[in-house]
Amino acid sequence: MTDMRVNIAGVELKNPIVTASGTFGFAEEYALYTDLSRLGGIALKALTREPRLGNPPVRIAETASGVLNSVGLQNPGVDEFLRTTWLRIKEIDTVKIANIAGACVEDYIYVAERLNDTGIDLFEVNVSCPNVKHGGVNFGTDEKTLRGVVEEVKKVSKKPLIVKLTPNVTHIADMAKAAADGGADVLSLINTITGMAINAVTRKPVLANVTGGLSGPAVKPVALRMVWEVYRANLGLPIIGMGGIMTGEDAAEFMIAGADAVMVGTATMRNPSAAKEIGFELEQFADKIGLERIGDLTGSLNIE
């Protein structure tokens, strides 16, 4: 029997499978479909300082082996979340990760401070948002901006900080280094790749927001490559890999490329108990090849 536990910045996960932010609501929606305590962890939907309405619908489009979404961070705001949802989910017996988003550094800081003294285990800083104070440039696509926001959030955080990298950059390893320099404890990647779908008959974009974020098996090759590039950059930080994981073998591939844990997003949209099942499959895979610890997979890519 493989020991499935992994340790991410001092936090122990029962197994390496974590649900990806934005695809698992605030977890309570899934109590009906899956045994939440079998999950390695749960990344909650992004939280912002103020409540956010989100983008107008249509918000989702199907593409070949992929999905585009443009939810636009709809959420009740961190204060409302703490007053209501949090009370219902805080006892769930798994690691809980808050995904933090904002339009300026102060927003991130506010959310982190409000969550500091709760039972949240880790913060995940979502830097794929446009920085309103700096002309809408994405926090995650400019090294200096990224390093800056990480530094500031790190200063106030009482929890280990995951920085979630966007794949919409030329050099992912440089961005990873910027996050590490800013004080990140963990790196997670990839967020969605910006894409677009068009209805040729109506000549309109399918998404009301015109563009959206691509996820699912379509992006897996890009995600694997980026995880591997970040792993090879040798930053000494644990990596949480994601992008198109549908099976235990997919999860194993990400770990082999360098991930310490993985997140499952789009798969949950197809199958609400996907994350649990992927965990079982990964365990089976590990048992079959006689692995002692699942962590032994991490970075074991053999490139001769």
Next chain:
Amino acid sequence: MTDMRVNIAGVELKNPIVTASGTFGFAEEYALYTDLSRLGGIALKALTREPRLGNPPVRIAETASGVLNSVGLQNPGVDEFLRTTWLRIKEIDTVKIANIAGACVEDYIYVAERLNDTGIDLFEVNVSCPNVKHGGVNFGTDEKTLRGVVEEVKKVSKKPLIVKLTPNVTHIADMAKAAADGGADVLSLINTITGMAINAVTRKPVLANVTGGLSGPAVKPVALRMVWEVYRANLGLPIIGMGGIMTGEDAAEFMIAGADAVMVGTATMRNPSAAKEIGFELEQFADKIGLERIGDLTGSLNIE
């Protein structure tokens, strides 16, 4: 009946469907499978100054709705090409595009000069190659380097210059602008997205080269978005769009997003007469909606 002709930098194409470089050999391989004269154009396999052996196999991997390749520009070199293959294909009754690659600016110049006085109609500068003189930085991922190589090649070219953009960048419109500033006559995009596939059982990369370029329907949403971003940048240059086009409707979507013509790559691997069939489908689509000129689709995206 829709007028299917389009004009690209003064060169008239019978229809907007061109085969993509690297997926259609030097065209002669396909005489058996398709009527070459029904194609809008043919982009030949990349040519370099010296013959190139290419990467070791395995060079291709299948991913979800996508394909990774790492051919590595295998080709006989421009001189050998002109002595042999060119003599057999020069009479093919369609527009012929030479795809030019190199490891330094001088390489590009050499190839362009050798092809200047042939019946080649257009040059396509492939800037997805690492620049050996500048520390292996990709020609196509740095604005200054890109502008530089385009400027130099433009100086010597007697044919209109297509610059083929790589999608592995943060801001595609900035790269498009750099190419335009360098003197590009046409922009084509996207080349492949860098990705990777891993065999979880052997823990080895599937490709001997470890990483490769992703193409096919998986990348279509990203390609459409980039074509649209470049179109909106209003550079005044014609655009050739590509990435995952499998049907006439896919081709129409690229034109609606801003393309004047499109290229068909991976589809040919599945179906050797794909490009011709896509052309027929596009014509049918255009007839059905009663379009006068196929070019009326270009940039007609209705975003209210």
Next chain:
Amino acid sequence: MIKKHFTEKVLANELIAQNTYLMRLTCTEDFLRIYRPGQFAHIEIPHAKDLLLRRPISINYVDFEKKEVHLAYNAVGKGTRLLSLVRAGDMLDVLMPLGNGFQLAGDMKRVWLVGGGIGIAPLKSLYCKYPDREYTAFLGYRSRECVYEAHDFELFAKTHITTDDGSYCIRGFCTDVLRAELEESGPPDVILACGPHVFFKSLAKVVGEIPTFVSLEQHMGCGTGGCATCVCKVGGQYKKVCLQGPVFNIREVDSLYD
């Protein structure tokens, strides 16, 4: 724990009108216990790995004795066209029943069902759960070839049928007939409706103060409340059609009143 995720067997999948299919599926006791009219099934398209999203289809009818679920659907795109090729004996991965569904208070005796096109399908299910009401149905079809299940409605409801082109029964829109009927016989206790957006818009102009509930459509991801993609603006907020809907009070649906 109530289970909502099943593998069910297809009992039949037949063309019942132009481009319209009726699929019959097995179902479980669990399902029968919690099912409410107006709820939907969220179906994985079998063997199509490139299509990641399930397809939401309203439950058309539930046969409590035979333990069968019926779905009526149009083959319009990639997924529903593949669904139409499924054969009796094949297995389907289905989440059901999802959504809030229509709720009829005990004192809602006179019930009007108003459906346009494929939106007629979910309305038939009212009868299987609430057989004791006095139903009137207003069914609008595009043309004669598109008419399906009209006779089923006639068995339990006073039924008005319209076609856009007049090729069957009354020519025109069923909302016009509804308006006439309102003047003639006075308002019902409740109106339940399903159809395209333009249909709801004309309905909104007619119903006045009558309690009216509409079943909305939206492009969906999970169907289970997790992804927040399936929203419509209801009372100024983006509400999840899969969880807080698909049935909403017509007066709260912002897009029908702007």
Next chain:
Amino acid sequence: MIKKHFTEKVLANELIAQNTYLMRLTCTEDFLRIYRPGQFAHIEIPHAKDLLLRRPISINYVDFEKKEVHLAYNAVGKGTRLLSLVRAGDMLDVLMPLGNGFQLAGDMKRVWLVGGGIGIAPLKSLYCKYPDREYTAFLGYRSRECVYEAHDFELFAKTHITTDDGSYCIRGFCTDVLRAELEESGPPDVILACGPHVFFKSLAKVVGEIPTFVSLEQHMGCGTGGCATCVCKVGGQYKKVCLQGPVFNIREVDSLYD
């Protein structure tokens, strides 16, 4: 113009050994006219839009009278597993015949066929085109359960069968038997071989100066020479297995001699 792109009907698709299937397909006169043993078919996996690449499968046998092509294949991955589910009556999109194939000069009378595992399949086709030669076959299987078509070879060739585990006929590798036979009865005019890479490596050590041709495998894209992905290093150059192969002179295959 010779056509090589067909839609053919599946006549049968049956399990003939452990994980090994035999598929029979219709074929055209065009195909029969140009077919050479050792050529392959490049098959689109039906209904699997997420699998973009065709799968190359050697032609196992051609029945010129019934106008049938036979393919023998192992279900090893996504594509071939789906292929094994295809039923008689289904249609397949196939490019064939592709590649150079084995060529037998008129004076090559004594022909040795050496196959390992699924590599045995293409060798059977020699007989349908060149029935007038004196064949000896060396067939290596993993174990008794994996043995297929051995009896077919016995009908036209002196046949030596080995299994890795000795569960059927001789225990050991067929290249060892070949070595013994070489010593006993002297060299044949030509050796034609197909099997895994390790198998070719041991063969290379044995064949000396005997003209020997091997059928190589490589991951493929187009199958038609257009993408340059299917290469193996032959005589210092990367040659296209789909067009310049799959059959090469063993002495030119660099990887067998390093």
